[in-house]
Amino acid sequence: MNIVQLINYIQKKGILSFIKRLKPASKYQLKVKLFHENGEINEAMVYPSGPEKNLQSTSYKINIGRKLKRINESNSKADPFFIANISHEIRTPMNAIMGFSGMLNEADLNADERKGMVDIINDNCLRLLNTVDQLADYSLMKHNKITPAETDFEVAAMIEDICDTYKFKAEEKKLKIKTEICHEYEDTSIKTDYDLLKKIVSYAVDNAIKFTEHGCVKVVCKCKKTSLQFWVTDTGIGIPKEKISLIFKEFRQVEESLTRTYQGIGLGLTLAASFITLLNGDYKLRSNLNKGTVFYFQIPVS
DSSP: OOHHHHHHHHHHHHHHHHHHHOOTTOSOOEEEEEEOTTSOEEEEEEOOOOTTSSOTHHHHHHHHHHHHHHHHHHHHHHHHHHHHHHHHHHHHHHHHHHHHHHHTTOTTOOHHHHHHHHHHHHHHHHHHHHHHHHHHHHHHHHTTOOOOOOEEEEHHHHHHHHHHHHHHHHHHTTOEEEEEEEESSSOOEEEEOHHHHHHHHHHHHHHHHHTOOSSEEEEEEEEOSSEEEEEEEEOSOOOOGGGGGGTTSTTOOSOOOTTOSSOSOSOHHHHHHHHHHHTTOEEEEEEETTTEEEEEEEEEOO
């Protein structure tokens, strides 16, 4: 029995036990919370129907049982991958950090070996930090705690900063990051939420590099008077048509085996899409298997 099954089992037993003890016309009632796989929580009230009937909740009891069963079955399918992803993305870098930190205490290491270990520790710290950042953003997004704040900034400088951040990661895979920026007017500054836009582009670039082994990743930006358009294109593995719908779902990847090749918890494009919607924009994804993917989005700016 996994965690989700255990919680639902306890919840169901508690509901049914309460219903059996509940007397007709009683002033007491039970508030039930049903947890869905998409993160939503629905509430329902269980109460007696009146003195003329024993309990209206007899049929409701069955419905609750069936509802919990359906939620349990649905969650059980996603749960192994969710738990495995989170565990893998936290424990793997932590093991590397702890292991190589301990090895640094060895006296017979030369300067190159010590530098190599420090680089590995730094890489895994960044990987762990990225996982924590994504989980924090996801939690804030789910609880509607993110409010866009407009600021003036140069979009070209933001793109350059993002490319510098991912330059080393791309070079490790012998990939090139290309950029192209077009302005329809002389003033190159825009007004929108800088942090959200930077995260959107960063998640898209990170995802493109992750799933590309040869070729390049290209970021194209077109600045119009009232909108900002982005294309993040890669020459990576692509996505089968039947799995494109999974890309924007939480904690999902195209490859979902427990021994998967690619890092990540499957939140990057989910968060990017959510932030685009928050900025009143729209997005779409086009992909060809073994040829590459294009992620496009546009947002209104002033």
